[in-house]
Amino acid sequence: MTTPIPLFDPMVPAFARISRVDRELPDVFTWHLAAPSGAGFSFAPGQFNMLYAFGAGEVPISISGDPNRPEELVHTIRAVGAVTRAMQGLRKGDTIGVRGPFGSAWPLAEARDQDLLFVAGGLGVAPLRPAILHALAARSLYRRVIVLAGFRSPADFIFRKELERWRSRFDVTVEVTVDRADTSFRGTVAVVPALIAEVELDPAATVALLCGPEVMMRFAVRELERRGVPHERIHVSMERSMKCGVGFCGHCQYGPTFVCKDGPVYRFDRIERLFYVREI
Numbered sequence: 001m002t003t004p005i006p007l008f009d010p011m012v013p014a015f016a017r018i019s020r021v022d023r024e025l026p027d028v029f030t031w032h033l034a035a036p037s038g039a040g041f042s043f044a045p046g047q048f049n050m051l052y053a054f055g056a057g058e059v060p061i062s063i064s065g066d067p068n069r070p071e072e073l074v075h076t077i078r079a080v081g082a083v084t085r086a087m088q089g090l091r092k093g094d095t096i097g098v099r100g101p102f103g104s105a106w107p108l109a110e111a112r113d114q115d116l117l118f119v120a121g122g123l124g125v126a127p128l129r130p131a132i133l134h135a136l137a138a139r140s141l142y143r144r145v146i147v148l149a150g151f152r153s154p155a156d157f158i159f160r161k162e163l164e165r166w167r168s169r170f171d172v173t174v175e176v177t178v179d180r181a182d183t184s185f186r187g188t189v190a191v192v193p194a195l196i197a198e199v200e201l202d203p204a205a206t207v208a209l210l211c212g213p214e215v216m217m218r219f220a221v222r223e224l225e226r227r228g229v230p231h232e233r234i235h236v237s238m239e240r241s242m243k244c245g246v247g248f249c250g251h252c253q254y255g256p257t258f259v260c261k262d263g264p265v266y267r268f269d270r271i272e273r274l275f276y277v278r279e280i
């Protein structure tokens with residue numbers, strides 16, 4: 001799958017209308033966007049857009065929709081600060097600005113005929129979702145497909161119904177865990193890297209795609225190492241604050257790289273040294 005680049009001036013936002021808002025959690029919502037022109041939005045799983053709430057500001061948000069449905073652009077957003085809270089206040093029919101798609105993609109072409117292991121923490125399920133949907137739609141291209149997802153508590157699940165749907169398929173392994181729960185919860189209580197310790201793996205034929213808080217990814221990498229998965233088979237999605245989104249301003253510098261154009265998806269062995277430096 002090639003990485004689409006914007007056709008027009010990457011600094012000029014296109015308009016997109018909010019056609020549906022799904023409330024995932026009190027502070028997390030999913031936008032379904034339609035281009036007023038009717039033109040589609042091509043992207044590669046793993047890429048992000050710069051979304052502009054007029055009057056509030058612009059932020060990078062991963063695309064969480066289905067790459068096989070380019071007529072609709074989907075983003076899942078947690079309201080954490082000024083811009084994302086303003087976004088939470090927008091409704092169906094409102095218009096926002098979109099620049100993108102930008103950045104690198106999950107290595108789905110390289111992973112053909114391999115086992116695909118998705119490891120998600122919390123909202124990290126959203127940037128992985130397009131890759132999971134692609135793998136499920138093109139199931140014969142891959143060997144095993146394994147999805148491991150961890151949430152803070154049962155109340156923090158996102159895409160719950162979809163996870164259940166994937167889990168009911170005979171050709172996918174889906175394991176979900178929570179960090180903490182009361183005694184009424186019947187599922188697994190553990191941090192998500194603990195699921196890696198349990199799952200059946202063929203390390204030499206596994207491509208692992210990780211997305212979530214950096215601390216969770218650190219422990220997940222450690223567990224993958226323990227299971228014998230080589231670093232060049234591990235891919236992580238990094239987040240840094242951004243301004244231009246296209247490699248001009250240096251705002252998202254991560255060592256010698258810019259997350260907006262060299263990332264957000266990195267092959268782990270290429271950033272390993274940086275990954276363990278705190279506060280970089």
Ligand SMILES: Cc1cc2nc3c(=O)[nH]c(=O)nc-3n(C[C@H](O)[C@H](O)[C@H](O)COP(=O)(O)OP(=O)(O)OC[C@H]3O[C@@H](n4cnc5c(N)ncnc54)[C@H](O)[C@@H]3O)c2cc1C
Binds near residue numbers: 077083126127
């Ligand atoms: C490539 C990329 C993809 C992203 N994808 C998504 C996505 O799919 N969904 C989503 O909700 N967010 C995503 N983010 C994070 C999102 O861009 C930030 O949450 C947003 O920029 C915050 O802007 P704000 O003005 O609302 O909050 P700010 O006022 O900028 O920040 C409010 C608080 O949130 C913290 N914060 C800001 N950015 C982050 C971050 N990246 N991670 C953790 N804490 C942060 C700040 O430290 C501060 O405490 C992504 C970021 C990047 C770089």
Ligand code: FES
Binds near residue numbers: 246247252
């Ligand atoms: S955001 Fe400007 S260089 Fe990456």
